[in-house]
Amino acid sequence: MKSESRLGWALVAPAVGVIALIALFPLGWTVWESLHQHDLRMPWLGQSFIGLENFAEIMRDPRFWGSLGHTGFFTVLSISLELVLGLFLALAMNRAFRGRGAVRAAVLVPWAIPTVVAALLWRFMFESEAGIVNAVLLDLGIIERAIVWFIHTTTSWVPVILADVWKTTPFVALLLLAGLQNIDKSLYEAASMDGAGAWWQLTHITIPLLKHAILVTLIFRTLDAFRVFDLIYVLTGGGPGTSTEPVALYAFNALLQNLRFGYGSAVSVVIFAITFGLAILYIKGLGVSLQGDER
Amino acid sequence: MRENPDLRVRVLRTPEGATQRHQLYVQWLNARVGDPDVLQLDVVWTPEFAAAGWILPLDRFKPAVGDFFPATIEANTWANELYGLPWFVDVGLLYRRTDLVPREPSSLDDMVALARAAQSRPGGPRYGIVWQGARYEGLVTTFIEYLGAFGGRILDEQGRVVVDSPEAVRALTFMRKTLYDDGIAPLDVLTWHEEEGRFAFQNGNAAFMRNWPYPYAAMNDTSQSRVAGKFTVGPMPAAPGGRSTAALGGNQLAINAYTKSPEAAYRLIAYLTAPEQMLERAAKVGQYPSRRALFDDGRLSTALATPVEQARRAIESATPRPVTPIYTELSEILQIELHRALVRQAEPEAALRSAALRINTLVDRTGMRKLMSKTAP
Numbered sequence: 001m002k003s004e005s006r007l008g009w010a011l012v013a014p015a016v017g018v019i020a021l022i023a024l025f026p027l028g029w030t031v032w033e034s035l036h037q038h039d040l041r042m043p044w045l046g047q048s049f050i051g052l053e054n055f056a057e058i059m060r061d062p063r064f065w066g067s068l069g070h071t072g073f074f075t076v077l078s079i080s081l082e083l084v085l086g087l088f089l090a091l092a093m094n095r096a097f098r099g100r101g102a103v104r105a106a107v108l109v110p111w112a113i114p115t116v117v118a119a120l121l122w123r124f125m126f127e128s129e130a131g132i133v134n135a136v137l138l139d140l141g142i143i144e145r146a147i148v149w150f151i152h153t154t155t156s157w158v159p160v161i162l163a164d165v166w167k168t169t170p171f172v173a174l175l176l177l178a179g180l181q182n183i184d185k186s187l188y189e190a191a192s193m194d195g196a197g198a199w200w201q202l203t204h205i206t207i208p209l210l211k212h213a214i215l216v217t218l219i220f221r222t223l224d225a226f227r228v229f230d231l232i233y234v235l236t237g238g239g240p241g242t243s244t245e246p247v248a249l250y251a252f253n254a255l256l257q258n259l260r261f262g263y264g265s266a267v268s269v270v271i272f273a274i275t276f277g278l279a280i281l282y283i284k285g286l287g288v289s290l291q292g293d294e295r
Numbered sequence: 296m297r298e299n300p301d302l303r304v305r306v307l308r309t310p311e312g313a314t315q316r317h318q319l320y321v322q323w324l325n326a327r328v329g330d331p332d333v334l335q336l337d338v339v340w341t342p343e344f345a346a347a348g349w350i351l352p353l354d355r356f357k358p359a360v361g362d363f364f365p366a367t368i369e370a371n372t373w374a375n376e377l378y379g380l381p382w383f384v385d386v387g388l389l390y391r392r393t394d395l396v397p398r399e400p401s402s403l404d405d406m407v408a409l410a411r412a413a414q415s416r417p418g419g420p421r422y423g424i425v426w427q428g429a430r431y432e433g434l435v436t437t438f439i440e441y442l443g444a445f446g447g448r449i450l451d452e453q454g455r456v457v458v459d460s461p462e463a464v465r466a467l468t469f470m471r472k473t474l475y476d477d478g479i480a481p482l483d484v485l486t487w488h489e490e491e492g493r494f495a496f497q498n499g500n501a502a503f504m505r506n507w508p509y510p511y512a513a514m515n516d517t518s519q520s521r522v523a524g525k526f527t528v529g530p531m532p533a534a535p536g537g538r539s540t541a542a543l544g545g546n547q548l549a550i551n552a553y554t555k556s557p558e559a560a561y562r563l564i565a566y567l568t569a570p571e572q573m574l575e576r577a578a579k580v581g582q583y584p585s586r587r588a589l590f591d592d593g594r595l596s597t598a599l600a601t602p603v604e605q606a607r608r609a610i611e612s613a614t615p616r617p618v619t620p621i622y623t624e625l626s627e628i629l630q631i632e633l634h635r636a637l638v639r640q641a642e643p644e645a646a647l648r649s650a651a652l653r654i655n656t657l658v659d660r661t662g663m664r665k666l667m668s669k670t671a672p
Binding site: 039040041042043044045063127128129150151152153237239240241242243253256257258259 | 314318321322325343346347348429430482483485486620621623624627631632634635638640641661662
């Protein structure tokens with residue numbers, strides 16, 4: 001037994017070593033940096049150990065709390081919309097109809113476009129009075145004067161959320177579609193036989209049986225949305241003011257614009273801790289539901 | 296080089312964007328790379344690089360600083376020592392449509408009146424004035440000009456933060472008024488950089504424009520501009536109690552502190568900043584010389600697209616942005632707070648108070664207070 005476990009450890013050692021090298025080592029280094037004052041641009045300050053002072057500064061910075069709020073808002077709103085729309089898409093794609101393969105491929109197009117390109121497209125549509133969005137809204141008589149979208153907080157969020165929903169709904173739909181295809185068709189037949197309507201079938205068969213797929217989607221999407229960066233960087237740059245700035249942009253700014261390695265590392269550690277916490281929360285949730293099914 | 300046959304110069308390409316170039320320099324200098332020996336610096340970087348010990352003081356080479364515009368020397372001086380020589384000058388200009396606005400504005404209020412009059416003419420332009428109002432460095436340069444026009448400053452002589460002074464509040468309130476009350480500046484400028492403003496002006500949509508000298512020549516080209524021959528430039532007007540102010544830009548040449556051959560590096564700088572070279576730059580790329588005497592030289596008026604007298608007046612009203620090693624972060628704070636006030640997320644007074652508070656925190660954190668008091672005369 002003992003030698004067997006030793007063999008086991010020997011066999012996983014290379015894998016553990018690789019993980020340690022590419023994941024744990026940089027993580028450890030970042031944590032170490034976060035405990036130091038290290039401003040690349042201000043060598044006269046030296047590079048001293050300052051304990052948790054960087055973290056204290058983060059806690060004192062209203063801009064950080066603002067960015068955390070924006071990230072939460074973006075995550076909740078965009079994922080909610082994506083789940084609802086994604087479910088509709090998945091249900092539609094799950095039906096047998098002519099050209100289904102082509103539709104499934106076509107739906108994926110927005111997801112295949114690089115985020116920066118997609119963000120630029122959306123920016124052009126909303127930018128300036130001559131942008132297509134203003135032109136259409138003016139033509140339809142919905143607005144009387146062209147809106148300058150990127151100078152108000154509320155209107156700045158519109159292209160951000162729309163672009164993310166447009167781009168990511170297909171991905172959500174595909175994950176849900178995979179879940180849908182695992183549901184036994186006979187359940188629906190039996191329900192129909194008993195006179196259950198479409199809505200009852202959706203809420204009592206489809207959604208409960210789709211729980212795993214939904215949870216997996218939520219994990220992927222939450223962790224992604226929480227680290228949103230390029231979309232907002234291109235669309236609003238975090239503005240007006242800093243009212244659409246997400247935490248990733250805040251960290252980028254500290255680390256790569258201001259070259260404050262210590263402080264920026266501390267921000268990264270905070271973001272890591274939050275996403276890690278979220279992941280654990282979800283995995284626990286998923287684990288519990290798995291056990292529930294086995295019983 | 297013909298004049299220095301023993302010197303061979305290798306040109307290293309760096310990124311065009313100022314932010315990217317700055318980042319690259321900081322990485323090089325942190326790694327103590329001695330190559331390139333001569334660095335081309337943006338006007339606001341010199342104090343930062345000097346305080347970090349990344350560039351060498353030039354005083355031992357005894358450059359004749361009296362030949363340059365004083366503001367350009369001030370911007371290159373840190374702790375009473377000169378660290379860079381101005382290579383060319385960039386300066387904020389007020390462009391004016393001569394066919395719509397018959398005379399130069401005598402004050403900021405006069406500028407508003409002239410802009411409105413131009414807008415209300417039949418077939419007049421949609422906008423009275425366009426400027427750089429997006430949340431980036433350009434917004435700070437625009438603000439500096441209004442701030443000086445009202446007699447305000449960001450840091451005073453002792454390095455104290457005075458950006459929340461009544462003068463500054465008046466300046467920012469004035470800028471906001473041109474957007475929301477006077478209707479001369481479109482709200483779009485709050486997302487605009489230099490180029491968007493240029494397009495508007497060049498297509499005949501604005502009576503005034505705040506911009507740098509660079510678009511002057513292209514806008515006089517009838518094949519791409521609708522305003523060719525119909526505009527001129529001048530300095531920004533002042534308000535009562537202030538003075539006409541132009542933001543100072545431009546590039547400097549400084550010696551990398553890790554170079555192996557400082558003497559040769561200085562000879563290259565001396566060559567590149569010589570009058571002949573500056574005349575050539577003016578003719579080839581339209582950049583303004585930083586030597587005052589050249590503006591009396593007849594050769595400059597043939598070399599330069601901009602009228603020389605106007606250019607000289609603007610440069611003489613030029614004010615450096617705060618000469619401090621923490622400028623980049625100071626500017627970031629200002630960009631955010633100014634933008635917040637202009638998009639009406641905050642009142643001008645509250646925004647400037649918040650800016651002052653955050654700049655003071657920055658000064659404390661970076662030990663600037665001590666550095667500045669040490670260097671105070």
